[in-house]
Amino acid sequence: MQLDDYQQLYKNNLLDDVIPFWLKHSGDNEFGGFFTCLDREGSVYDTDKFVWLQGRQVWCFSMLYNRVEKKQEWLDFAIQGAEFLKKHGRDAEGNWYFSLTREGLPLTQPFNIFSDCFAAMAFGQLYKATGNSEYGDIAVSTFHAILRRQENPKGPYNKAYPGTRPLKSFALPMILCNLVLEMESLLPPELVEQTIASGIHAVMDEFYRPDLGLILENIAPDGSFSDSFEGRLINPGHGLEAMWFIMDLAERSNDQQLIQKAVDRTLAILEYGWDNQYGGIFYFLDVKGTPPQQLEWDQKLWWVHIETIISLLKGYLHTGDERCWTWFEKVHAYTWAHFVDTEYGEWFGYLDRRGDVLLPLKGGKWKGCFHIPRGLYQCWKTLDAIAHKKANPLLQD
Amino acid sequence: MQLDDYQQLYKNNLLDDVIPFWLKHSGDNEFGGFFTCLDREGSVYDTDKFVWLQGRQVWCFSMLYNRVEKKQEWLDFAIQGAEFLKKHGRDAEGNWYFSLTREGLPLTQPFNIFSDCFAAMAFGQLYKATGNSEYGDIAVSTFHAILRRQENPKGPYNKAYPGTRPLKSFALPMILCNLVLEMESLLPPELVEQTIASGIHAVMDEFYRPDLGLILENIAPDGSFSDSFEGRLINPGHGLEAMWFIMDLAERSNDQQLIQKAVDRTLAILEYGWDNQYGGIFYFLDVKGTPPQQLEWDQKLWWVHIETIISLLKGYLHTGDERCWTWFEKVHAYTWAHFVDTEYGEWFGYLDRRGDVLLPLKGGKWKGCFHIPRGLYQCWKTLDAIAHKKANPLLQD
Numbered sequence: 075m076q077l078d079d080y081q082q083l084y085k086n087n088l089l090d091d092v093i094p095f096w097l098k099h100s101g102d103n104e105f106g107g108f109f110t111c112l113d114r115e116g117s118v119y120d121t122d123k124f125v126w127l128q129g130r131q132v133w134c135f136s137m138l139y140n141r142v143e144k145k146q147e148w149l150d151f152a153i154q155g156a157e158f159l160k161k162h163g164r165d166a167e168g169n170w171y172f173s174l175t176r177e178g179l180p181l182t183q184p185f186n187i188f189s190d191c192f193a194a195m196a197f198g199q200l201y202k203a204t205g206n207s208e209y210g211d212i213a214v215s216t217f218h219a220i221l222r223r224q225e226n227p228k229g230p231y232n233k234a235y236p237g238t239r240p241l242k243s244f245a246l247p248m249i250l251c252n253l254v255l256e257m258e259s260l261l262p263p264e265l266v267e268q269t270i271a272s273g274i275h276a277v278m279d280e281f282y283r284p285d286l287g288l289i290l291e292n293i294a295p296d297g298s299f300s301d302s303f304e305g306r307l308i309n310p311g312h313g314l315e316a317m318w319f320i321m322d323l324a325e326r327s328n329d330q331q332l333i334q335k336a337v338d339r340t341l342a343i344l345e346y347g348w349d350n351q352y353g354g355i356f357y358f359l360d361v362k363g364t365p366p367q368q369l370e371w372d373q374k375l376w377w378v379h380i381e382t383i384i385s386l387l388k389g390y391l392h393t394g395d396e397r398c399w400t401w402f403e404k405v406h407a408y409t410w411a412h413f414v415d416t417e418y419g420e421w422f423g424y425l426d427r428r429g430d431v432l433l434p435l436k437g438g439k440w441k442g443c444f445h446i447p448r449g450l451y452q453c454w455k456t457l458d459a460i461a462h463k464k465a466n467p468l469l470q471d
Numbered sequence: 472m473q474l475d476d477y478q479q480l481y482k483n484n485l486l487d488d489v490i491p492f493w494l495k496h497s498g499d500n501e502f503g504g505f506f507t508c509l510d511r512e513g514s515v516y517d518t519d520k521f522v523w524l525q526g527r528q529v530w531c532f533s534m535l536y537n538r539v540e541k542k543q544e545w546l547d548f549a550i551q552g553a554e555f556l557k558k559h560g561r562d563a564e565g566n567w568y569f570s571l572t573r574e575g576l577p578l579t580q581p582f583n584i585f586s587d588c589f590a591a592m593a594f595g596q597l598y599k600a601t602g603n604s605e606y607g608d609i610a611v612s613t614f615h616a617i618l619r620r621q622e623n624p625k626g627p628y629n630k631a632y633p634g635t636r637p638l639k640s641f642a643l644p645m646i647l648c649n650l651v652l653e654m655e656s657l658l659p660p661e662l663v664e665q666t667i668a669s670g671i672h673a674v675m676d677e678f679y680r681p682d683l684g685l686i687l688e689n690i691a692p693d694g695s696f697s698d699s700f701e702g703r704l705i706n707p708g709h710g711l712e713a714m715w716f717i718m719d720l721a722e723r724s725n726d727q728q729l730i731q732k733a734v735d736r737t738l739a740i741l742e743y744g745w746d747n748q749y750g751g752i753f754y755f756l757d758v759k760g761t762p763p764q765q766l767e768w769d770q771k772l773w774w775v776h777i778e779t780i781i782s783l784l785k786g787y788l789h790t791g792d793e794r795c796w797t798w799f800e801k802v803h804a805y806t807w808a809h810f811v812d813t814e815y816g817e818w819f820g821y822l823d824r825r826g827d828v829l830l831p832l833k834g835g836k837w838k839g840c841f842h843i844p845r846g847l848y849q850c851w852k853t854l855d856a857i858a859h860k861k862a863n864p865l866l867q868d
Contacts, residue, residue: 111761119761120700171632180632231630235568235577303517303836364508364516365832369821370766372829424766427823432769435762439700 088450107158121176127442129192136199185231247276287342289313310347311378337389374425380449485847504555518573524839526589533596582628644673684739686710707744708775734786769824777846
């Protein structure tokens, strides 16, 4: 395949397949919000509403409206989801529930801070689309609540006995690296700079082990290795996704050295996480090679693969490193051969180690309208930029 | 294989392989208690101590001492585990922590009532072995605490929003059916009878769906079906294990009708849960055939298979139903071909759908010295009883 084939493929899959799939199947015209539990053909098999996925879908359609085309249908879809969230999503303190019934009654308490992260992302992007200050206010107050909760995100639902083995987790600092750029126009510049600096420090220094070339999922508060199930855990997809967040931050400050670091680490994590026997990237690994707790460790997940492709393409765009393109072609081939459903549209989410479909769903409790469309958009635009650069050799770094 | 081959196999695997494996590898001579995270060869790969597994191993060695042979080594092993638990296992209110460090510091809060169930089982069985009233008191007070907590077992760690979708879970009433017999000599007879009656009612009536011939894992408080991820969940292994608990209760009250019911349901659940493509019993299924939440749904787990074999053999012993023996031979063949590690001893715990080893551990956070030795003991004794009955035709019902 040539560069322009890839450009067309990512763009067309986004605009002619994935987005129409969600527009057609996921809107709840009766109660508002989105159904995300969709089977292979798009039929709703469960009506619960997970705040992660409600927020992510509001973000997705707002982002398409802001960046691709001012389609009223996209904006209306985002607004009806946001109105559902605004009305039903929060407790009295403004914390976001984890899940709601179809009608909007709270089902699961606000134990999970990522509900708040994706709500902030949603309302921030929708504010850009509408200029509606109510949406902006929800985004900003949620962002501040996240910063306040970040030292003990699970609050009273934290089951760890205090003090015995405190651990810091990679996921929140990683998400903040992306969220802060989403929210930039709504936040004071010094808070933006400070959040970016501490995010880069966490991702590139604190959780990174130079001796391994890998990012750990959990570390002790002083940064040391915890020889425990949590401490030994590697989530290659998390590290790989974080590397394009870092490249975006580095691009913003024109830090070519940081981009090169992120590229090197992308390649190191990918080489470590790739399944040489069956192809694809493992979901979880144990850094000491001992058995991980996660029974799903050897499965191949949609988000891991599309996020990896983004990092490889951005790495190639910014550095021209041929290893990025070679790996891109390899991960692309695996991904399009196994995840993309050419019969009913959209992508499968969960494959077994051998690449066979494990669950034939298009959406569920964790897979919604987010990683695939965001990734397709990012890849399409990055491929365009690569083509533009190749056509204009003077732009080469 | 002939009946006496099976008798020998189950007995020898217990006494010459599995028990020596745990005696050799799992004792912590420095801090007391047991290591349960053992790799294929028996080496310790993690030193955390999970209260479920500490209690279960104390129970196992006490049970062997009480029922197989008065070996001092077995009793000493149980006592050192119990002393570790007694010293470190409980919070100030007597609730059992979920996990401890190697040294005995609390790691995870007492959110999981099954820690208490297996502690009660451990101290009850050890009381029988030693007559030490301190052990008996711990068992009894823990049992009463379980009954007090049974309506809201997770206490403050329950993340469900109160009232929106209350659900009752099968696991606790099921475990109580077994625990009450373990504790019988320590409890007032009326409490025993009452616990048995409500346990049988829960397992055979409340959670059982006559239209499906299956047991649901979660139901609404009024017994109705909840069309949600939790409500649609079938855990075939739970249902299959519960059926021999019911047969034991029915044998105690000489209720042949109840035994026949339990046998019929064993066969129905097994036919539903059996993987016709690759063999073995699925871990989780969705009763409506929609995608379950559990990514590990298609895996084959050690405890599911040994517990099924117990129910089939007890069913055959009590009813002579040839379907039980036919299924026993089929499940036995799968189990011994895939789970038993003839090279390093003990059994693998986790296989993928195709029957290949998914995690090469012999023990971990959830697999310890319990289901395999208990099952081997139960099968050995049940096979002996079958042989005895065959040799004495007048004993036939």
